[in-house]
Amino acid sequence: MDPQSVHRRRWYILAVLTVSLLVVVLDNTILNVALKTIADPEEGLGATQSQLEWAINSYTLVFAGLLFTFGVLGDRAGRKRVLIGGMVIFGIASLLSAYAQTPDQLVWARALMGLGGAAVMPQTLSIITNVFEPQERARAIGIWAGAVGLGVAIGPVTGGLLLAHFWWGSVFFVNVPVIVAGIALIALLVPESRNPLPGRLDPVGVLLSIVGLVALSYGIIHGGDTGEWLTPGALAPIIGGAAVLGLFAWHEARSDHPAFDVRLFRDPRLSAAVASIALCFFAAAGVFFFANFYLQSVRGLTPLQSGLMVLPFAAAQLMFSPRSAAMVRRFGAKAVCTVGLLLVTAALVGYQFVDEHSPLWVVGVVFFLQGAGMANVMPPATESVMSALPREKAGAGSALNNTARQVAVALGVAVLGSVVASVYRGDLADRLAALPAGAREAAGQSIEGAHAVAARLGPAGEGLIDPANAAFMHGMHTASIAAAAVAFLASMVVLRWMPGRAQDAGEAVPAETSGTPGRRETAKV
Known part of the structure; x- marks a missing residue:
């Protein structure tokens, strides 16, 4: 495929890569709404709380651990080749997950999905970097970043719709036809690219x-x-x-x-951008994750209803992510990222106005504000990372960007989840002490556990629901304030170290024209 043909098809290539990315991102958020069904011994697999956690964590562990490796492998072996291989693995693992007969089988199938996802995600961004010229790349990355946010938002809606009409495995099976179509389009449209001078292995x-x-x-x-x-x-x-x-x-x-030249962190574009991505996703992802429990357990919404509540976040991503490049050209990456992080901070503070009886439109406003903020952080920060690297190292740069985000998400959910759980158990200690041993442990684990115990106890358990809801809300408010402080810290990091407009900040010469010549690196398909 010659360079002119690639240039003409670049937006179609972006569409295919965005769908490929969306499948990977969508899968985790779809799973969140299916956990209760999978735990049901009749409708699901009868998975325990620990097995449900590992169904999520096995994916995260493999995915985060191998992102960097597959980014480097794509640079050397060919990004299209690794992308197709990752899609095949992800599709097979989706089938295995859909038809798992035991919780343990589901955990191992999810780990295999993590392997496929780690191969897919860095290739999408590195191919975009090689297909688009610098003047269009920021806009393309904005659309790519919007797909990440969109996947977070529409996953619960898709999962709720599927669970309303099909068995629990449908949340995994739905990946298969999309992946088959995606592989065919990748083979037809996407050019192969790799580092033309990879040097020795490391x-x-x-x-x-x-x-x-x-x-x-x-x-x-x-x-x-x-x-x-x-x-x-x-x-x-x-x-x-x-x-x-x-x-x-x-x-x-x-x-x-x-494998990756860490001396590149001397470039403030790279170091400040990676820090802003990590801190932003640490702050936002943890609170966003626990908002699902608020909607379903405290407010009693169905999985589909709670998924629909996240649509304002998706709308903000669709509105602002593609426009972030124009905002950067006008105001500079520093200003756009700083304002975006301050919007995220404001949204996280806004959770203080959400309680057991708040109008649901308040939650929608908070979600919209959070989506708008993140839509103005990830695209310019990602472009800063990728522009600091020569094109032949795009896979390593993409992997660095995604690894920072994935580890930050895991850390945010874990740390802020511990804050919620600690405050929840502390506030509920007196009530828990009055319960039988088995019920005490279940109610102390989570708000959902408390509601299940109250249902089993009948009239005697009715007095547990309101205190449990209040304890959970106190924990969520505490975690959201901690998250807001982290997001504000991220805005100060960007304000201090990220360069502003190129003509004002005295930026280094872009990677395309610096010592290591960037090139399109296209080859025959």
């Missing part, structure tokens, strides 16, 4: 990145699940993973053929 660097990211992610997940961050089970992998990642950085800085 197996030590790749291995250190896998071990470090997997250990760190496991420790974060374990600490969040148990709420015990100072035990060896959480501390050892977190400290060990951080130490291995430090060793990875030390090795890469001294290698003459690094």
Whole structure:
């Protein structure tokens, strides 16, 4: 496929890549609304709370641990080839998940989905970087970033619709026809690209990145699940993973053929942008995740109704993400990112006005504000990361961007979830002490557990519901204030270190024209 043909098809290529990305992002948010059904012994698999957590965490662990590796592999072996391979794995794993007969089978199938997702996600962004010229790339990345936000928002709606008409496995089976069509379109439209001068392999660097990211992610997940961050089970992998990642950085800085040149972090475009992505998603993702429990458990909405409540977030993403590039051209990345993060901060503070009896339109306004803020953070920050790298390193840059986001999401859900759980149990301690041992443990685990215990106890359990709701809301309010503080910190990082407009900030020469020449790197399909 010649460069002129690629240029003419670039927006069709973007559409195909966006759909491929949407399938991966959508899957996790669809699963969230199906957890209650999967836990049902008659309609689902009778999964325990721990098995449900690992159905989510097995995906996250493999996905976060292998993102960087697949980004580097795509640069070397061919991004289209790795993308198609990842889609095939993701499709097979979706089928295995849909027809799992036991919770353990579902956990392992989800881990395989994480493997496929890790291969898909970095290739989508790195192919966009190579297909679009710098003057159009920011707009394309804005659309790509909007797909991430859209997947977060429409997943619950899709899941609710499927569960209303089909069996629980339909939330996974729905991926298969989309993936089959996606593979055919990728083969037809997307050009192959790779680093034309890959140099020698860096197996030590790749291995250190896998071990470090997997250990760190496991420790974060374990600490969040148990709420015990100072035990060896959480501390050892977190400290060990951080130490291995430090060793990875030390090795890469001294290698003459690094998998990723960590010296690029000297560029404020890269370092400030990665920090803003990580801090923003840490703050927003954790609170956004627990808003689902608020809508379903406290307000009693169905999965479909709670999914529809997230549509204002999706609308904001669709409205603002594609326009972020124009805003950056007019005001500069620093101004746009800072304002976006301040909007996220305001939205997180807005959760203080949400309680057990708030009008639902208040929740919609908070979601819209949060979506608008994130739509003006991720596209310019992602473009800053990608523009700091030569095109032949696009896979590594894409993986860095996505790894920062994924680890931050896991950390946000785990840490802020621990805050919610700690406040919830503390406020409910007196009520829990009066319950039988088995019921006490179930009610103390979650708001959903408290409602289930109250239902089992009948009239004797009615007095548990209102205190449990109040305790959960107190925990959510506390976590949202902590998240708002993190988002505000991110805005200050951007304001201090991210360059403004190119002509005012004295930016370094873009990667395309600097020492390592960027090139389109297209080859025959």
